[in-house]
Amino acid sequence: MTSIAETLAQGTALLRDSSGSPYADAQLLLAHVLNRGREWLVAHGDATPSVPEIQAFQRLGAKRSRGVPVAYLLGSAGFYGREFLVNENVLIPRPETEHLVDEARRFIGDRPLRVLDVGTGSGAIACTIAAETPASVHGTDISPAAVGIANENARRLGVADRCHFCVGDLTEPVGAQRFDLVVANLPYVPSAEIAREPDPIAYEPREALDGGPDGLALYRLLLDALPPLVNPNALILLEAAPPTIPGLSAIVRSALPHFAITVCRDYAGLDRYLRISTGVALG
Numbered sequence: 508m509t510s511i512a513e514t515l516a517q518g519t520a521l522l523r524d525s526s527g528s529p530y531a532d533a534q535l536l537l538a539h540v541l542n543r544g545r546e547w548l549v550a551h552g553d554a555t556p557s558v559p560e561i562q563a564f565q566r567l568g569a570k571r572s573r574g575v576p577v578a579y580l581l582g583s584a585g586f587y588g589r590e591f592l593v594n595e596n597v598l599i600p601r602p603e604t605e606h607l608v609d610e611a612r613r614f615i616g617d618r619p620l621r622v623l624d625v626g627t628g629s630g631a632i633a634c635t636i637a638a639e640t641p642a643s644v645h646g647t648d649i650s651p652a653a654v655g656i657a658n659e660n661a662r663r664l665g666v667a668d669r670c671h672f673c674v675g676d677l678t679e680p681v682g683a684q685r686f687d688l689v690v691a692n693l694p695y696v697p698s699a700e701i702a703r704e705p706d707p708i709a710y711e712p713r714e715a716l717d718g719g720p721d722g723l724a725l726y727r728l729l730l731d732a733l734p735p736l737v738n739p740n741a742l743i744l745l746e747a748a749p750p751t752i753p754g755l756s757a758i759v760r761s762a763l764p765h766f767a768i769t770v771c772r773d774y775a776g777l778d779r780y781l782r783i784s785t786g787v788a789l790g
């Protein structure tokens with residue numbers, strides 16, 4: 508019989524060369540298999556999982572050692588304090604994207620505004636805004652599978668009545684509707700820089716990553732379409748890769764010359780998103 512502590516030690520050894528956090532990954536995978544919390548594992552190191560449980564853990568460990576992200580193996584990822592269903596059809600929501608939600612919350616306050624989330628993926632931004640504010644949110648995505656997951660996340664989080672997800676190209680599904688807030692975390696990795704296996708990012712959908720030759724192809728198209736869709740005092744929040752932020756600012760300046768642009772940093776201190784509003788730029 509193999510104990511939890513021994514199983515974790517074996518899993519950690521297996522993942523040592525492929526993961527930056529082998530022990531944490533092994534813990535998460537074993538906790539998932541045993542349907543327990545990580546704290547429970549720590550407190551029950553002498554307990555002995557069944558043979559099928561150990562085998563299930565070993566199968567997950569083998570996939571993780573080939574680079575498959577833990578979130579896909581668990582089927583779930585945390586974002587802004589909530590758990591979101593994720594699989595290989597959607598980008599795993601990133602902590603830096605939480606800044607967009609912070610900005611959205613500050614802007615919306617307690618107003619029932621209309622929000623558009625372009626390239627919604629798992630619906631992480633859209634569902635969180637709906638959960639944190641009284642806004643109603645329209646989300647679009649080119650991927651039918653992503654829209655299915657976004658709908659399921661909205662249902663699980665109890666915000667389906669204020670989340671409307673549609674399959675389609677950028678803003679095409681919303682026609683001529685107007686919005687008070689537009690958020691977008693569109694694919695922004697330059698095509699030549701997309702990671703390859705076993706990098707975990709290579710397991711994420713290419714259509715969620717590939718931003719064309721300079722990373723800004725989709726943002727160019729979005730900014731062409733956006734001006735008639737935003738209300739006069741609207742706020743627009745666009746996330747991008749730090750090196751592409753100056754290029755994105757130039758595209759925004761030409762599409763929305765009367766708006767002020769503020770470049771905002773992420774938790775790592777890197778230029779990460781643009782805050783575009785009719786107010787004065789903040790720096």
Ligand SMILES: C[S@@+](CC[C@H](N)C(=O)[O-])C[C@H]1O[C@@H](n2cnc3c(N)ncnc32)[C@H](O)[C@@H]1O
Nearest residue numbers: 598600626627628648649650676677692694715
């Ligand atoms: C970087 S992911 C962001 C997902 C989610 N908003 C988030 O922050 O986790 C970009 C998303 O844009 C979608 N996408 C790519 N091209 C698109 C297009 N032309 N129109 C709408 N969505 C698109 C992808 O399918 C993907 O779900």
